[in-house]
Amino acid sequence: MIFWLISTIIKIIVVFGIILLAAAYLTLLERKIAARIQNRLGPMEAGFHGLLQPIADGIKLFFKEDIIPAEANKALFILAPIIAVIPALVTFSVIPFGAPVKILGHIVPLQITDVNIGILFILALTSLGVYGVVVGGWASNSKYALLGGLRTAAQMISYEISLALSIIGVIMIAGSLSLANIVSAQSHIWFIVFQPAGFLIYLIASTAEMNRVPFDLGEAEGELVAGFHTEYSSMKFAFYFIGEYAQIVVNSAIITTLFLGGWQGPFLPSVIWFIIKVFAVILVYLWFRWTYPRLRYDELMHFGWKFLLPLALANIIVTGFVMILLGK
Template sequence: MTASTVDIALFAAKLGMIFFVILTLAAYLVFAERKVLAWIQDRKGPNRVGPFGLLQPLADLIKLLTKEDFCPVAADKWLFYLAPAMAAIPAILTFAVIPFGAPVTIAGRRVPMLVADLNVGLLFFLALSSIAVYGVAIGGWASNSKYSLLGGIRGLAQLISYELSMGLSLVPVVMLARSFSLADIVAAQAPIPFIVYQPMAFLIFLISITAECKRIPFDIPEAEGELVAGFHTEYSGMRFGLFFVGEYINIIVLGGLATTFFLGGWHGPFLAPVIWFSLKTLAFAFFFIWMRGTLPRLRYDQLMHLGWKVLTPLALANILVTGWWLALRGDMIPLSR
């Protein structure tokens, strides 16, 4: 095999593995959420389909595929059909720049454990997270329903607000690692994870990605008690399923990014790097599920107040303090390549 053929084969293998793992994890994250919430609420949860209810995700998929694919008569059909894809695809693409393990040697060459090692990987993530906003906005507007429109407007305002604090919380990470590449950011955390140096940035990022996932206490765009189901009220069948799958893929991807930026990525003792990365990412997924079973929903004014008047000023202050600290102490954290 020529060098280019080997490169293409390795690229296709990594891409196929990521697609399979992410989609499988998203399906079973729904199952895990239902079981954990059932445990919190002292009930059984799914336990009928398959041993211990493990085939429940397959039953849910069959149900969604066989339900009627409904489109409102007055809807903007092209945008109505496009919105679910825009909610799911950016989340999947983001995982292409996340290093999920240490580089390995295959066929005499060093192969990084990520699909694309971009030198602007962090900017790539921020760009895709901005595109995901359009799925919510277009889905709410194209349905031609006042409940969907209200949910879309809420979601648009929320995601834009918390996108700002999320981006600002990552500036100190770039200042410490001196690189936008996610592989370099993980390499810079080989001695000590960045959460030790940047607990404030980690807390701001964690709150912001919870809002980006539209999870309780930030599930204002859906708010089923007020808006039926928010921006996806008029969707049915697998189109509704794509919104649903996109949310859970987003949980996995944002958990992986939090691991990459603050918890040292795949670094860890005794266990294989891929296992460390998986355990840290799944710990974030469990945290999101636990919050859903614990916290109430914020009011909309509280959500906006927290984003603009608390998180954004704190993130800006943290950038100034980090810059002062680095200028005072000099080049403290060497980049391990």
């Protein structure tokens, strides 16, 4: 019991530390990748090839003046960035990031906790993220922020349905909602082979859910200045930032777990495999951002409701039929 307690606390600290660090360094990665795509060098001054840049950015944001607009709803204004960042971090607690290891005679699963309804837990938490944006947009009492918040609310809610539906195929094949079971069900073949459509839908819907280009309508700097976080500064802004990048990490981890066989892989240690796969997915997200223009609000809605949702439903039906035909 005590061993379980200590090992869990250690896992929590390590995982959260790594997620926050990864979110910070993801900003550097994003800038470096963007620079690569755009014929630039990216950050080069702070540290070797800009390795200290995220730390410098953090310090800078920490010392910026913290402005709360006079007409803003103070309590909600402060609460919103916190709502944005917490769910992203908590989601990671159910994701298995390595094969179980044996320490001092005990078997320790490399997962903070294996909830038997892991996927539901993830879906519940990712939908909480939308509140951070909507509340922030509303509480700022600014027109740009309000428009950004409203757009994001509509967008996130409509894409969440496709997101959830795209996972159902995986659940049907694995026969379990627990992420540990889903990973072990992929020991021979990754689910991306059985569920290519589900994978693509998840990839697209999660991009929309994270508010990233080409679905970054909530921010849309060309239109709404900075969208829902127009009025935010200093650490509150940094919280949104961390939340956004932590979400990228978490979503990539979910894709890895559900479709890419989780931590499984030959030769290398399981944790390394997990990290490699997560970063491969992250790179795809980054690649999107620096290639595509932004969608328009109505097109985004059409695409979500008229294309992604029917496709996700069809995917479930086809999966069901095939499973019946194969007699599983």
